[in-house]
Amino acid sequence: MELFEERGYEDTTVADIAARAGLTKRTFFRYFADKREVLFSGTEVLREKFVAGIAAAPADDCPLDAIAAGLEAMADLFDEFGEHPHKRQAIIAANPELQERELIKLSAYAAAAAGALRERGVAEPGASLAAEAGLAVFRIAFEQWTSGPERQDLHQLIRDALAELKAVTVPA
């Protein structure tokens, strides 16, 4: 991550990363399939947290609010990551290939969230719609969090974006 910041993602090799971390290239490849994986390895943990948060939402939450509960559970995890998400986001924003990968990752999150809603008894296509709308809320809030002034509250940004989404779906 430090190297991506210093030299740029394109100009950093796996050999560079391994050397900085005090690993052989062979050991690096035991942990990561390629250098992109260094940026996307936390994905699985976040998704589990997200799905668990949806499952644990109050039974009478509407589907979108259940998704929002999952987003807040993810935000709890981000709170523990310090500056890492902000740095990671800056690297991704500078590289179209990484942006595509991020888009695909978020699409997988939406699929997982729709599955978690179906477990709660939400029928399709409502489950998928709520999940995709919820991910839109996350994308906006996360973008504000990583690009805006320091020490904003991601939880609050999620709640604001959710309220905003509800507002644009009803006649003024």
Place this chain on the structure above:
Amino acid sequence: MELFEERGYEDTTVADIAARAGLTKRTFFRYFADKREVLFSGTEVLREKFVAGIAAAPADDCPLDAIAAGLEAMADLFDEFGEHPHKRQAIIAANPELQERELIKLSAYAAAAAGALRERGVAEPGASLAAEAGLAVFRIAFEQWTSGPERQDLHQLIRDALAELKAVTVPA
């Protein structure tokens, strides 16, 4: 397109496509950057139609309804395409690389739609949220249209998905 259906996307070369169309490879490359472009060349026209539909929506439409007007304008265009969208979708569904490209295309549509809403005076982040939620409506309706029984009405599927999205955002 016919060749992709017959042989599969992976096993069709540009030379095959050019031969079937009675073109030289050189002429093919004057029109398309690569074979993927054969599937994505209609994108620009659809996006223009989408943006124009949003701009032409009644002034008192809420942002999401303005997006829906744009989606219906796209549906008008799909009505003229016959079996093409269904065949195209089957090819894309069978190939992860094409699915990623489609995802990226839809993300560009969302950005264009958010811009069209800002032109209507909708502030951010509401414009982006309504645009992304609207694209979710489109994805669901389009998937039902291309995978469901023949001769469904895409307009009706869009309206149904829109109603469903509004339903999942409010408490039961």
